[in-house]
Amino acid sequence: MDWLQIVVLAVIQGLTEFLPVSSSAHLILVPELTPWDDQGLAFDVALHIGSLTAVVVYFRHELWRVLQSSLAAVSGKGVDEDARLGFWVALATLPVCVVGLVFHDLISSSMRATLIIGISLIGFGLLLGYADFRKRGTRTEYQLGWKDAVWIGGAQVLALIPGTSRSGITITAALMLGMSREGAARFSFLMSIPVIVLAGGLETVGLFRQPQLIDWPAMIWGTLLSGLSAYLCIHYFLVLIKKVGMQPFVVYRVVFGIWLLWFFHF
Structure with a gap:
């Protein structure tokens, strides 16, 4: 892999993993618009490690409190x-x-069509816009109940459809439940x-099933760049959503979705 490919893929992964714009919609363009070969499973694992590290580091204080309190609750010291x-x-994660x-094999093969991605970008983007435009609540993540978690977790299943965006659909569901943007x-x-x-973990299993030479410098730089871009x-x-909300991302999704449909199907 050359350096430009490493940087482009790492930054795309780091940004689109958390922005409500769909990582699959962006990553599908890389092999279509560049002469680069597939980056391979090992590099995909490295990019995921970078994104995971970023979110864990950013929320490290909250995660530490959650871990301590959860262990205390399990041991009978109160919730x-x-x-x-x-x-x-944990409850919201179970459905997905x-x-x-x-349905891993089905999703990773036949559902990755650009037609599905383009329609999902537009449709779920407009849904995000509606959820953000309507009267919003002020509830924080600490004011949720189990029914809220089930609802948001159920919505997250829709993110298995390429083009939906995991963060986009879960934020949409949360806004509809009266949560604040933040x-x-x-x-x-x-x-x-x-x-x-x-x-x-799934990609790592696939990596062991398909042994390949590992480009360690590419792995290390991919992890670092993915983690840095994800953290930022x-x-x-x-910070941005406090000031302008979700509408800029809605506009971007709709325009991008229309362009994808035009580029690949017209």
Whole structure:
């Protein structure tokens, strides 16, 4: 892999993993618009490790409190708001884990058509715009109940459709439940941790099944660049949505989706 390919793929992964714009919609363009060969499973794993590291580091204080409180709750010392947050993240993750494992082969093959991606970008983008435009609430991630977690977790299953965007659909569901923009985004980012672990785990299994030479410099730089871009993305996204909301991302999704449909189908 050359350096430009490493940088482009790492930055795309780092940014689109957390922005509500769909990583699959962007990554599909790389082999179509460049002469680069497929980067391989090993590099995909490295990019996921970078994204995972970024979100864990960014939320390290919240995660530490959640871990301590969850262990205390399991040992019978009572349930506080941090323990409940941990339970709701776990509960919200179950649906996508089950459906993703069962339909992994179908999703990774026949559903990656550009027609599906383009329509999903537009349709779910408009849904995000509606959820953000309507009257919003002020609830934070600490004010959720188990029904809220189930609803957001069920919505996350739709992210298995390429072009939907995992962060986009979970933020949409959270906004419809009366959460604030920042609260919806923070809960979505926390939910990404077990999902990225699962996705990276599946790719690692595939890597062992298909042994290949590993380009260690590319792996290391890919992990670092993906992690750095993801960390900056999380920080500035949370700042930006307080001021302008989700509408710029809605416009981007719709325009991008229309362009994809035109480029590949007309």
